[in-house]
Amino acid sequence: MNVRTARKYAHATTAEALIGPNASSRPSVLAPFHSYLRQRLTDGVHQTAVLHAEIVARGYQGSLRVLRDWLAINRTRPTPSTAVRVPSARRITAWIMRPGHKLTDDDRADLADARRRCPDLDTVAGLARGFAALVRHQGTGQHLDAWINRARHAGYPEIRGFVAGLASDRDAVVAGLTQPWSSGPVEGPVNRIKTIKRQMYGRANLDLLRKRVLTTP
Template sequence: MARSTARFEQVQALKAQGKGIKPIMRELGLAKETVRKFYRATNVEEVTATSRAGRPSMLDKFKPYLHERFNAGITNISALFREIREQGYRGSHGTVADYLAPFRVVGAAPPAKPAVPKVRHVTSWMLHHPDDLDEEQQLQLKQVRTTCPHLDATAGHVTEFAKILTNRHGEQLDEWMVAVEAHELPHLHRFVRGLRRDYDAVLNGLTLPYSSGAVEGNVDRIKMIKRQMYGRANFDLLRKRILHAV
């Protein structure tokens, strides 16, 4: 806690001087994500609470089962520990005992909170077409979007950009970028700034039917042949293999 407080004060002091995240990273020698969370926090408790809340536990996936069994009258901790061990739990007996202790005091377990989906799963769901997700994945994504307005806005913009990309609707690019900039979404703002820097190339790529895929495919094929022959043959044979492959 003391270290977190010191870092928070350092980052906020530099922020007050008008410095951005990257300059603060270089000055303090901290990772980008570390600086970002202290930079955006309003107090140190906000940072530490988020860290604790997001920390996964081996017991998480077994909590709904424990709640159900406890309310069914199975309150013996050792028995419940053996049951979840048979299901794959590899944690300690003490962890289970500590988790169930409050339930033993009141004599019942509250409804189990659904497990929070992992970031990589949410990202994958957002990047897939809705028709490619099963019912459970669609439901979980809907629940996540409902609980977080920023994530809901991000998912909506990602979906719209995917439509522009796959259907080559480059004429909608300007409207999409304006819509993104109207929301408080720093990550997408950086993406939009990158699009604006290469606007002509991006617009052509989202409009015209041409692709460099064939060229990239040949480059990858040449690299593969080169790796296969490294240390085994001379340039003449490499050239012949490439010409034969093409």
């Protein structure tokens, strides 16, 4: 809070003394020079003293403090012409993990623009799409080692941690990417048994649980 505002509240004797015109509703003495100042900031001129001298020569009669306060806000504020819309992390992830033929033209263009603007994102997107291709296509196990070597040298701790998990169970991963067999038929009964176990947890002994597993369809 500005010290003058605090002083106004401290010295007020009645509530009516605090009610006055809204200062923000009055046009700023600097308003006629906003366009000129924004152009000068775009040109690379940021010195308060220089800008103050320039607008004084053009008829500005306000104080240096008003200009300084305005510059404190607008020096780092992007202009509408240069502001970039940043997609959410969820949307970028969806673009990366979705097969290319399922992306719209706009999605492909937006992903290409994001990858161009961020080299780290470009590297991670390439690795993620490479691993997704291994998973989607059968018989790709022989390419796993090449992908692991690329990922290890990428320099990202999260990816290196993922690679370490793959390498620790490499044979199983290669088999999963190569063999035509699927564990899907087993997952259904396993999930059914787990559901029954959770329902019976703490309520019955192992004999009753066994009977329910054997008799529940």
